[in-house]
Structure formats: C-alpha cells, structure tokens
Amino acid sequence: xxxxxxxxxxxxxxxxxxxxxxxxxxxxxxxxxxxxxxxxxxxxxxxxxxxxxxxxxxxxxxxxxxxxxxxxxxxxxxxxxxxxxxxxxxxxxxxxxxxxxxxxxxxxxxxxxxxxxxxxxxxxxxxxxxxxxxxxxxxxxxxxxxxxxxxxxxxxxxxxxxxxxxxxxxxxx
Numbered sequence: 056x057x058x059x060x061x062x063x064x065x066x067x068x069x070x071x072x073x074x075x076x077x078x079x080x081x082x083x084x085x086x087x088x089x090x091x092x093x094x095x096x097x098x099x100x101x102x103x104x105x106x107x108x109x110x111x112x113x114x115x116x117x118x119x120x121x122x123x124x125x126x127x128x129x130x131x132x133x134x135x136x137x138x139x140x141x142x143x144x145x146x147x148x149x150x151x152x153x154x155x156x157x158x159x160x161x162x163x164x165x166x167x168x169x170x171x172x173x174x175x176x177x178x179x180x181x182x183x184x185x186x187x188x189x190x191x192x193x194x195x196x197x198x199x200x201x202x203x204x205x206x207x208x209x210x211x212x213x214x215x216x217x218x219x220x221x222x223x224x225x226x227x228x
Contacts, residue, residue, distance in 0.1 A: 089115065089117075090114070090115060091112055091113065091114060091115065092112075092113040092115055092133070092216060092217060093110055093111070093112055093113070094110070094111055094113065094133065094140065095108065095109070095110055095111075095225075096108065096109045096110075096111055096142055097140075098142075098201075099197050099200055099201075100141065100142060100143070100195035100196070100197055100200065100201030100202070100203070101131065101142045101143065101144070101195050101196050101197065101201070102196060102197040102200075103196065103197075104131060104144075104196050105131065105142055105196075105219070105222060106224070108225045109222050109223065109224055109225055110222065110223035110225055111133065111142070111219045111221075111222055111223075112219070112220055112221045112222075112223070113133050113216060113217040113218065113219055113220065114217050114218050114220045115216065115217040116212070116215045116216060116217045116218075125148075126145050126148065126191055126212075126215065126218065127145065127148070128145055128146065128147065128148070128161070128166075129144060129145065130144070130145045130218050130219075131143070131144050131145075131218070131219040132144075132145060132191075132193065132215050132216070132217065132218055132219065133215075133216040133217060133219060134193065134210050134214050134215045134216060135214050135216060136207050136210070136214065140216070141193075141195075141202070141203070142195070142219065143193035143194055143195050143201075143203050143204075143210075144193065144194055144195070144196060145191050145192070145193055146159060146161060146166065146191075146192045146193065146194050146204070147161045147162075147186050147191070147192040148186060148191055148192075149186050149187060149188045149189060149190060149191070150185070150186060150188070151185070151186050151192070152183050152184070152185050152186075153182065153183065153184045153185075153186065153192050154182050154183045154184075155174060155175070155176040155182050155205070156176065156182070157174075158174060159174050159194070174194075174198045175198070175199070176205065177205050177206070178204075178205035178206045179205075179206070179208065180204075180205065180208060186209050187209055189211060189212050189213075190209035190210060190211050190212065191204075191209065191210050191212065191215065192204045192209050192210075193209075193210050
C-alpha cells in the first residue's frame, strides 16, 4: 500500500473518532440537562438522610411527568422557593389532610418515618390543613432546623425540580 492512501485512511479514522466523541458528548449533555440533575445539597434540613455537602442525583420532574410517574409519600425531592433550592420529604399530596401537633398525621394516620427530631406546627398554616390540588406538602427530616411547607405553604408541582434517586456522600473528600 502506498503512503498516500494509507495516510488518507488514517485521517478518515481520526475524523470518525472525532465524530463519535462529539456525539457521545452531546448525548451526555442532553441527559444531564434534561433527564437528570446533579447538585450539591446545602444545609442540614434533611439530616440524617441527606447531609450538607452530599451530591444528589435528581430525576427531573418534567421527565417523571412524561413517564406518568407521580410523587408519592416519603419521596425526597428538590424544589425551589424564591429561586433557592431546598430538599424535603413529601408528607402529603393533593387532597390529603395534614395535622401537626406532637406528631404528624396524614388523613388520620400517624407518620413516624423514623424521624428523630420533634415536630412543631409553627409557620403560617392552620391545622388540620387540606393540601390543595397541584401541590405537595413537604417537610425536612431535621424538623427543628429546617424551613419547609410549614413556612412556605404547600409547594406547587411546577416548583418541584425532581425526585432524589441517589446520593453521593462527599464528606471528607
């Protein structure tokens, strides 16, 4: 084989490799911008489930809706209020009746959720509280050191960024 055709085939091989790398990069960019979100958790509102500094992998809400997956009780979600991201646990969905006192009850059923911290009503809502359509009632696990639906009111589904599907612990790295 002469030198020119060999150089041309090597150049063509590099070109194909470059096209494949660009294609993979575009696919990864699309996946991590429209399907998943990886973000760092700030604060101790969800301690001990999610700790300050953990990386959370979030399945975006738009994709969940498209796949007809609904948020359910005990899902840990990321949501935004006034442009700031918070993490919390879904306690109740639309139509549920939430009662806060010494403990949390939803539709008359006590919710323990293995929470170690006492729950106080606080905030601006009157209890018993019926969660309106198109919203969820969210609370942090570290109930005495968090802001959540007790302070913000119910969270509209449009403000829910998505469901936390896994954590990457970063403490000590």
